[in-house]
Amino acid sequence: MNKLFVGIDIGGTAIKAGLLSDKGEVLCNDRIPTRTEAGVQGILMDCLGLCHSMLSSVGAEQSAVVGIGMGVPGMVDGSVVTEATNLGWDKVELAAEFAKISSIPLRVANDADAAALGEVRCGAARGMKNVFMLTLGTGLGSGIIINGSIYPGNHGFGGEMGHVVLVSGGRKCCCGRRGCAELYLSAPALIRDAKAALRRHPESVLAGLQGFGTKEIFESSDTDELCGELVKRYTRRLSELCLNIANAFRPEAIILGGGISLAGEKLTAPVQRALDEESLARCFAPRIDVLPAMLGNSAGFIGAAGLWWE
């Protein structure tokens, strides 16, 4: 029997899981709602159930499982989870809790870090060693891969690129500082900017829609003046953040994930151009690739399984 690995991505609304081979192939995957109200043990029981149902669907025994990797939306220090507010978890000894119900060994990581690892192991940046991933969604998440492994920061408290200042003296952030990147680069920020600008642009295609998301803004950026302006300003700001990352860290690639990254080339091309033309070592260093994430919602559980492929 081949070795198997289980990856589980515990989100605030759904738990996504996959059973992977030692080559990183997803043999099967599944998802269930997150029963936050069931507490730590309830959620872990659900995870174990998912694990067993995936094993039986491929006709494999539990003994074939080398380990389970879990991505959680909180700070992770070893296997202690802190400040997972969406789950209501704080200072949870996750491996110890899991050991009460299963003998399968568990490794744990922050969910954004796990997604970055997934993209490095099996996705957009396969085989690269030093990679930054920015997740442009409800917030601005980030994952840092250094030397092929997650860089978690001291005690798991690192990697919050959303709270690096992008606009000095800019908008007031809930963290207490001003001008944090998340206030300009998250999906809600782009939509808020669009709504504010609509007053000046009643002719925009956006004005005729019942509601719109970042998808509609990017889709009309070539034909609609307002959408064009919004995308230009958004990609310029994103480029500034990526240029800072480029100069400070010179990774091999920056991966752009999250809902906004579905815009594809319209998002990545201007950022790639900025790095090619404006980054510090542009004249003599190898190019830094700007890559759209490939694994979508599967990155988290694939990367979580990847915690076992060191």
Add this chain to the structure above:
Amino acid sequence: MNKLFVGIDIGGTAIKAGLLSDKGEVLCNDRIPTRTEAGVQGILMDCLGLCHSMLSSVGAEQSAVVGIGMGVPGMVDGSVVTEATNLGWDKVELAAEFAKISSIPLRVANDADAAALGEVRCGAARGMKNVFMLTLGTGLGSGIIINGSIYPGNHGFGGEMGHVVLVSGGRKCCCGRRGCAELYLSAPALIRDAKAALRRHPESVLAGLQGFGTKEIFESSDTDELCGELVKRYTRRLSELCLNIANAFRPEAIILGGGISLAGEKLTAPVQRALDEESLARCFAPRIDVLPAMLGNSAGFIGAAGLWWE
């Protein structure tokens, strides 16, 4: 015979070298002028001469030397040195060149990276794993230590925190961007700011001096209004850079080195306070220490020798 290690820091004006024990003690050290005009082989011969004279001063044989580490002011990819403009070196295969004149194995690193490694192995951040060092001098240099080793960036082109934007839309930088940190945090930048402000403050103690450096500005910051203002603005800007590093990377410590760091507490205390009060995970994560560099000009050769203590 105990094992010995040689560390050499090749600067634009001087070559500093030390002979170290396997416990990291500096058994002896020396410095000579850099004969830039002698080219790569000339400088390497001088380095080998330094090495032999240090060995004979402690009565040791060459066979006791495990290896030589060299810090150079340029980009370092493996042992290839690029863009070492102060030395006139570009694309120099340093280990291969050195092998022509000596059988002692050589390891090479960027000089700022080597200094950071020195402070982590034997200085201010001894024993820490994840540390950023900012060198506040003629420019703004930086060294990043991750998991106890130098993080050099892809092909050695990383770690230029001086070219992270600190003031959006600010001063024009030679790199092409605007508002780079180096334009506000280097010693020449602080002195230029002081000279510009002197017009508004003819009563300042600085006005009575023939010339002044950053030392005089910090020394009078408690008693002179202008100096107080300058130091407050400088440390606030430095705090913003350190807060960005804190939120993005959450290292165990940030070391401040270079000439300006001789100001000691007057420099480090306001930055420490900013991290304690404003960094993202301040309420639940361990403190990030702000530490003045301890090894001064010796950090470079100590860290270079440290390349052999993996």
